[in-house]
Amino acid sequence: MSTTPVIDVDRLNLTYDGFAAVKDLSFRVDRGELYALLGTNGAGKTSTLETIEGHRAPGSGAVRVFGKDPRDRAAVRPRMGIMLQESGFAPDLTVRETVRLVGRLTERTDDVGRVLGVVGLTRKAATKVGRLSGGEKRRLDFATAVYGSPELVVLDEPTTGLDIQSRDALWDAVDRLREGGATIVLTTHYLEEAQQRADRIGLMHQGAFHREGTVAELTRTLPATIRFGLPPRAPAPPLHAARQADGQFLVETFGLQKDLHTLLGWAQDHAVDLQDLRAGPTRLDDVFRAIDNS
C-alpha cells in the first residue's frame, strides 16, 4: 500500500482582509480513514475544507490531495467527491438530470438509478430540483458526491437538515464506501456522529488545532463525570462531590469505575437512595465545551 497520504496539509495559513482564518495548520489523512474536522463556529474548518477541495488557494503553506495540488481539477476531481455545505443546483433541472450532469462532469461512471436509490430519491427522479425540500437537496448533494464511488469523499456538514432515517441512510452509504476503501473527511455539528464514526478528529479553535487525535485520545484529557441527587438529611457523600446549582452532586474523575464503586458502596452502607444517578465517560461535547470555555 502506498504511504503517500490522501490529504497532506502543511503549515496552511489563510487570511481574509487581515483576519487570520487559519493559522499554521498541519495534518494528514491516510487512505481509508474517516477524519472529522470539528470546531466552534468561525474556527476555520470550512476555509480549510475549501482549500482541500481546491476552491481556495492557500495564503501560505501547502495542501496536497493524492500528492497533487487540489486546484488541478482534471487530475484530482475524478478521484474525489465533494458535498458542499450549501446546495448549488440548477432549479429547472430534474433530480435525474442533475445527478447525470454532475456525475458526468466528475468523469467517473455509475448508474444514475443506483445512486438515486442509495439516497432514497428514486421517486423524486423526475422532480425539478427547485421543488425539493431542504433535506432532499442535501440528499441530492450527497448523491453527486458519491457518484462513481470516489476514493476520497469530502462531506461538509452532511447531515444538517436531514431527518433521522435519511441520516441513517447516509451513514450506511458512507460505511459501504469505507468498506470499499474510500477515505472520508467531514465536518459536522453533530458531535455524536464524529464520536461514533471518526478514526481521528481535528478539533479547531480560532484557526488552529486545539487538539488532534482519536476520540479516546481527545477525551482522556478530561475527567469522566458522575451525577446524582441525595434525599434530605442524607449524610455527606464520599469523594469530592461538588454540589451544583440544581442541587445535584457532581464528581469529576479519571477513575470512573473505582469511584462509582465507592459511591455505590457508600449508598448501600448508609441505605441512601441515589437519585437520578448518571455516570459516563467524557464525551466529545465536554471536550468541545472545555475548548470554548478556555
Added chain:
Amino acid sequence: MWTIARGELIQIFRNRLVLVTALVLPAALSAFFVFRHDLFTAVGSLGYIASLALFFVAGIGLYTTSVTTLASRRQNLFLKRLRSTAAGDAGILGGLLVPITVLSVAQIGVILGVLAAVAGPPANPLLLVAAVVATVAMMLALGLATAGLTNSPEHAQVTTLPVSLGVIAVGGWVGITGTGDLTLLKRLLPGGSATELVLDAWNGGRPAADSLVLFGPTLAWVVVAVALAARLFRWEPRR
C-alpha cells in the same frame, strides 16, 4: 463543456422568463422592423434595419441572458458546484454560454434571412457575417464583464440596462445619421463601428477593404471587456 451546455439548453426552454427575454422579445421587435421595412428604410436604410435587428438579439437576447445566467448560477452556488467537478473554468463558462450564443446566432440568421427575402439581399454577405461574429463576440465579452458587477438575476435587470439600451441607441443613431459627422465618437462607442459595418455590408457603396478598419473598435471592446471580466468576474457570491 457539452454536458453543461446540454443542461443549460434544457433550462432555457423550461424557464419562461428566460425564454421570453432571450428569444421572444428580440424576435418580436425585429419582426416588427422587418414587417415595416418600407417605413424604416425611408428613415434609414435596409442596413439600418439589419443593424437594429442584430442589436435587439445581441443586446437583449444574448447579452442580457448571459449576464442573468451567470449571476443566477453564481448566486445559487451552481458555479461552485460545477467547479467541484473535473470541469475546467473555460469549459464551465463555455457550457453556460454556448446555448444562448448558438440560439442568438441562429435567430440573427433567420431574421436577416427573412429581411433579405422580403427586401433584397445584402451587398456583401461575407462582410455581414464577419460583422455579426464580431458583434456577438463583443456582446459576450461585455456580458462576462457585466456579470462580474452583478450580484443576482434581479440585479441584472439594472446592470444590463446601460449596455443593452446603449448599443441599441448607438445602432439607431449611427443607422439613421451615418458617420459623416462625429465620426470618431460614433465609431468608438460600443456598437457604433459594428453598425457601420452592417450598413456597409448591407447597403454596399464602400469597398470591403475600407470597411475592415471598422473591426478595430469592435475588437478593442472585446479586449477591454475580457480584461475587465478577468478582474471583475467572481465564481462565488460575495460573503
